[in-house]
Amino acid sequence: MPGMNPNLDHVGSGFAAFLAPPGPEVIRFTVGQPDFDTPAPIVEAAKEALDRGETAYTRPQGSVSLCNAVAAHLEPFEIAVNPDDVVVTPGCKQALLYGMLAVMAPGDDVLLLSPAWPSYDGMVKLTGANPVHVPVRRDNYHPDFDALEKHVTPNTKAIIINSPNNPTGAVYSREETRRVVEFAIKHDLWILDDMIYSTLVWTEEGYTSPCAFEGGAARTITIGGWSKGWAMTGWRLGWIAGPAEVMNGVKKINVSAATHVPTFLMPAAEKALQLTDEIREMEAAFAQRRVVIHEAFSSLPGLVVPEPEGAFYLLCDVTGTGMTDMEFATEALEKAQVQVIPGSLMEGGEGLIRVSYATSLENIHEGVRRLRTWLETRARSA
Numbered sequence: 333m334p335g336m337n338p339n340l341d342h343v344g345s346g347f348a349a350f351l352a353p354p355g356p357e358v359i360r361f362t363v364g365q366p367d368f369d370t371p372a373p374i375v376e377a378a379k380e381a382l383d384r385g386e387t388a389y390t391r392p393q394g395s396v397s398l399c400n401a402v403a404a405h406l407e408p409f410e411i412a413v414n415p416d417d418v419v420v421t422p423g424c425k426q427a428l429l430y431g432m433l434a435v436m437a438p439g440d441d442v443l444l445l446s447p448a449w450p451s452y453d454g455m456v457k458l459t460g461a462n463p464v465h466v467p468v469r470r471d472n473y474h475p476d477f478d479a480l481e482k483h484v485t486p487n488t489k490a491i492i493i494n495s496p497n498n499p500t501g502a503v504y505s506r507e508e509t510r511r512v513v514e515f516a517i518k519h520d521l522w523i524l525d526d527m528i529y530s531t532l533v534w535t536e537e538g539y540t541s542p543c544a545f546e547g548g549a550a551r552t553i554t555i556g557g558w559s560k561g562w563a564m565t566g567w568r569l570g571w572i573a574g575p576a577e578v579m580n581g582v583k584k585i586n587v588s589a590a591t592h593v594p595t596f597l598m599p600a601a602e603k604a605l606q607l608t609d610e611i612r613e614m615e616a617a618f619a620q621r622r623v624v625i626h627e628a629f630s631s632l633p634g635l636v637v638p639e640p641e642g643a644f645y646l647l648c649d650v651t652g653t654g655m656t657d658m659e660f661a662t663e664a665l666e667k668a669q670v671q672v673i674p675g676s677l678m679e680g681g682e683g684l685i686r687v688s689y690a691t692s693l694e695n696i697h698e699g700v701r702r703l704r705t706w707l708e709t710r711a712r713s714a
Contacts, residue, residue, distance in 0.1 A: 444456075500640075555570065
């Protein structure tokens with residue numbers, strides 16, 4: 333029999349084992365998905381496009397008006413892109429993979445701030461490049477620039493950043509982002525900037541793009557999408573933008589890989605970028621939950637919980653409980669009926685658990701109550 337692609341042997345399945353839906357009695361702190369319906373105007377825009385018969389092939393990178401809308405959306409973030417250098421993709425993951433395929437070659441080294449979202453590792457390996465996991469600071473999960481310098485090799489080609497961050501909830505400061513750009517210029521690296529959570533930020537400075545600094549735009553590939561900020565995870569819509577030379581390559585990849593996203597979803601994506609009230613309502617709900625869940629998890633015995641700054645995740649150190657992260661996650665599910673993600677599923681995440689607060693306040697309170705009862709009972713019987 334013919335052989336398989338050997339790269340697949342090194343690609344993991346990420347959080348999949350702990351994302352399988354448990355029974356209805358379990359409180360889930362696992363899924364990174366807003367628990368809101370997609371706003372009605374977006375849904376109506378898709379229906380109207382179907383009624384108009386917009387079901388045929390169209391412009392591969394996305395309609396002119398949609399690419400213009402994405403470019404306009406990026407402008408307030410100090411990301412100045414030509415709309416012709418925007419490609420709308422079947423989800424943010426596809427945008428990331430397109431960007432990697434455009435600039436990475438087998439044997440290249442790619443820096444990941446660790447613990448990093450597991451899909452980065454898998455995608456890099458699929459291209460034949462090598463993911464290099466660089467530990468972040470454990471007190472706040474921000475970049476450790478000394479560690480970054482120590483992990484650079486002659487083969488280093490790119491760095492992937494994600495702020496606000498999944499899984500850590502960290503938001504890199506403007507000064508830290510400037511230092512990332514200086515680091516990339518010094519070592520002649522591409523920057524892949526995953527801004528998918530850019531609308532969900534709880535720090536005063538907010539999300540900062542590498543494009544905001546001299547020399548940043550020429551080497552930054554910006555990736556984002558509609559899934560998180562607009563409650564559109566199942567719509568599978570993302571975008572990628574960057575320098576013309578990169579985007580010419582991305583366009584070739586897109587035509588070969590997907591042609592384009594569904595035509596009737598393009599007006600809906602454009603409508604989403606016009607909304608304000610519906611989006612602010614969701615943002616306000618997450619901001620409230622963030623305060624509640626941080627206080628609640630910080631009060632649990634044995635847990636250390638740096639304050640989350642963006643997205644909708646906590647990354648908790650559970651080593652004070654005397655359990656590994658895998659033991660904690662397994663027992664929490666079995667004995668407290670609470671589902672969390674063990675950090676050891678990510679390189680550099682040992683001793684940590686990821687908690688998503690993309691769930692109701694009621695679930696947060698009940699889940700923490702269950703965890704407290706289990707941990708206190710466990711401590712008494714030890």
